[in-house]
Amino acid sequence: MGKLIKYEFRKSWMVKAIILAITAIFEVMFLVGAISGNDDVALSSAVFLTFITICSIFIIGVLSIFILHKDLNTKQSYMLFMTPNSTFKILGAKIIENFGSILLFSAMFLLIGIGDITLWVAKSKGVKDMFNIINAILGEFGEDYQLDFFNVAISSAEQIVSWVFTIMVGFFAVVLSASFLNGRKFNGFISFIVFLVVTYIIEKIFYCSTNMIFGTATGYSLEKTICSIVYYIVLTVVLYIVTASIMDRKLSV
Amino acid sequence: MQYDSKVPIYLQVINMIKTDIINGRITCGQKLPSSRDLAVEYTINPNTAARVYQELEREGVCYTKRGMGTFVTEDEQIITGLKKEMAEEAIDIFVKSIGELGISIDEAIELLKQKEE
Amino acid sequence: MLESIEVTKKFVGKVAVDGINMQLEPGHIYALLGPNGSGKTTWMKMAAGLIKPTFGEIRYNGEPIGIETRNDIAYMSTEPYFYDWMTVGDVGNYYQDFFKDFSMERYDYMIGQMTLEKKLKVKSLSSGMMAKLKVAATMARDVSVYMLDEPLNGIDLLARDSVMNMILQAAGENKILLISSHLVEELEAVVDKAIFIKEAHFAGIVDVEELRTVDGISLADKYRQVFAGIEVGGVQ
Numbered sequence: 001m002g003k004l005i006k007y008e009f010r011k012s013w014m015v016k017a018i019i020l021a022i023t024a025i026f027e028v029m030f031l032v033g034a035i036s037g038n039d040d041v042a043l044s045s046a047v048f049l050t051f052i053t054i055c056s057i058f059i060i061g062v063l064s065i066f067i068l069h070k071d072l073n074t075k076q077s078y079m080l081f082m083t084p085n086s087t088f089k090i091l092g093a094k095i096i097e098n099f100g101s102i103l104l105f106s107a108m109f110l111l112i113g114i115g116d117i118t119l120w121v122a123k124s125k126g127v128k129d130m131f132n133i134i135n136a137i138l139g140e141f142g143e144d145y146q147l148d149f150f151n152v153a154i155s156s157a158e159q160i161v162s163w164v165f166t167i168m169v170g171f172f173a174v175v176l177s178a179s180f181l182n183g184r185k186f187n188g189f190i191s192f193i194v195f196l197v198v199t200y201i202i203e204k205i206f207y208c209s210t211n212m213i214f215g216t217a218t219g220y221s222l223e224k225t226i227c228s229i230v231y232y233i234v235l236t237v238v239l240y241i242v243t244a245s246i247m248d249r250k251l252s253v
Numbered sequence: 254m255q256y257d258s259k260v261p262i263y264l265q266v267i268n269m270i271k272t273d274i275i276n277g278r279i280t281c282g283q284k285l286p287s288s289r290d291l292a293v294e295y296t297i298n299p300n301t302a303a304r305v306y307q308e309l310e311r312e313g314v315c316y317t318k319r320g321m322g323t324f325v326t327e328d329e330q331i332i333t334g335l336k337k338e339m340a341e342e343a344i345d346i347f348v349k350s351i352g353e354l355g356i357s358i359d360e361a362i363e364l365l366k367q368k369e370e
Numbered sequence: 371m372l373e374s375i376e377v378t379k380k381f382v383g384k385v386a387v388d389g390i391n392m393q394l395e396p397g398h399i400y401a402l403l404g405p406n407g408s409g410k411t412t413w414m415k416m417a418a419g420l421i422k423p424t425f426g427e428i429r430y431n432g433e434p435i436g437i438e439t440r441n442d443i444a445y446m447s448t449e450p451y452f453y454d455w456m457t458v459g460d461v462g463n464y465y466q467d468f469f470k471d472f473s474m475e476r477y478d479y480m481i482g483q484m485t486l487e488k489k490l491k492v493k494s495l496s497s498g499m500m501a502k503l504k505v506a507a508t509m510a511r512d513v514s515v516y517m518l519d520e521p522l523n524g525i526d527l528l529a530r531d532s533v534m535n536m537i538l539q540a541a542g543e544n545k546i547l548l549i550s551s552h553l554v555e556e557l558e559a560v561v562d563k564a565i566f567i568k569e570a571h572f573a574g575i576v577d578v579e580e581l582r583t584v585d586g587i588s589l590a591d592k593y594r595q596v597f598a599g600i601e602v603g604g605v606q
Binding site for chain 1: 382451
Binding site: 256258259260261262263289292293295296297298299300301304 | 397398399531534535538539541542555558559560561562578579582583586587588589590591
């Protein structure tokens with residue numbers, strides 16, 4: 001399994017290295033701007049860093065779906081499927097590698113963000129009450145929303161888990177297109193529709209059930225977030241088992 | 254390695270080995286390669302190679318020492334006989350093709366003598 | 371023993387393999403012969419576990435083809451299948467990582483024999499060099515069944531000799547070798563059995579040396595007999 005993960009990482013490291021390089025450039029710009037007191041440079045770098053954070057988590061996920069597509073539909077599929085590894089291991093390695101990457105990148109961006117904000121607050125007297133200001137803004141949305149490290153971490157975890165689940169649905173759709181729908185007309189289109197429908201249904205179920213349990217689907221509460229994390233983890237595992245079983249029984253590469 | 258694909262390969266390889274024994278490229282009592290190595294050397298199927306040794310043993314050209322491998326016979330008589338046999342085969346082919354051209358044996362001998370000069 | 375029981379593979383709109391029954395025994399080198407598109411590759415891919423039969427089953431020593439049989443059966447496809455980022459050395463490492471039976475020593479030896487360099491990028495290889503690399507990687511495994519799909523495709527004369535040498539070195543009493551090729555003449559001396567696949571069906575198996583001894587014909591002659599009247603190219 002370790003070796004499979006190693007090669008999964010090998011397939012995507014280039015993109016990840018580029019993301020790291022770009023992040024490093026803007027981080028250096030931010031530091032230079034913050035330390036030299038050039039607010040324009042520092043703030044625009046901060047905007048870019050935020051943008052990179054969102055983009056890279058998205059890109060890493062989408063990339064892994066593309067890699068799976070290539071691993072199932074080109075001759076390179078033999079590289080995986082000639083080895084004595086079960087489809088559960090092959091797919092599992094992909095999910096673990098992807099989840100790991102997203103987790104590490106999220107942690108990195110989170111730490112950079114906290115570091116940068118701390119530095120900014122320490123440096124610039126005018127924005128000393130940054131957290132207070134942010135909390136004041138957030139307070140408009142939900143009464144319980146308090147920005148502290150724990151809450152940031154737990155909501156990030158929710159975002160990560162639900163994103164990993166979305167990628168899993170992508171894997172499921174790609175496998176479906178390469179197995180049941182293989183060689184049929186509009187197979188790519190049908191599997192994309194499947195992707196949208198599954199994602200929509202799952203979201204809808206979550207929305208309705210939280211509405212029923214907590215009385216409201218909007219706003220923030222710790223219990224709701226934890227429920228959401230558990231919900232997406234369970235669904236990811238279920239979909240993983242379903243997808244690997246389809247690969248095992250129906251997939252011809 | 255080029256073979257006549259209509260003639261059994263084992264016979265062709267046997268003839269090559271016999272020729273080598275007669276002209277001394279392979280000497281009396283010399284150890285021959287294992288049938289596996291023979292297959293690689295002559296680019297033939299290993300089963301064909303095994304059959305080559307079976308036939309050569311049957312004819313007394315080779316013998317197998319248990320656990321040691323296959324060796325060429327040390328019996329000079331067998332080799333002399335081999336030489337005679339192969340010469341006859343060559344002559345048969347020669348006579349046949351010269352006959353097809355309508356040339357008599359005597360004329361052929363004349364031609365051979367001229368060739369030698 | 372590799373056994374094909376009523377094996378059928380249907381793709382959307384065509385039957386690639388239709389009810390093939392046959393048995394391959396250890397100790398032989400088999401040629402798998404038939405025009406392009408006759409179903410040779412599909413059958414091999416099913417035996418390799420890459421494609422699943424629509425009906426029927428392939429068994430190796432009684433065990434259905436699956437994850438486990440990939441430890442015993444090595445398959446080399448015609449098309450290149452290595453990752454673009456790989457070098458010749460990376461290919462060896464990949465096989466080493468996934469196959470317990472892979473011998474890096476043998477791989478290095480064969481790479482040397484074929485004048486391939488480890489630092490060469492797989493992407494930059496000519497088709498001849500790629501063909502040699504695929505054979506080297508596959509034959510450096512120590513398995514009971516080797517299946518080579520068109521190993522001589524795109525290789526020059528000199529390379530053919532070294533490829534044949536590697537194939538023969540791997541042959542043995544306990545091994546099954548199956549080689550598909552449209553270059554029937556190249557296989558004449560090397561294989562001892564030949565299987566004919568005609569328009570997705572099994573069309574007979576012959577002992578090649580027996581053809582020459584009993585019928586006085588070559589394998590190529592037999593091939594022409596079996597496929598007389600088939601349009602060149604077969605069913606696509």
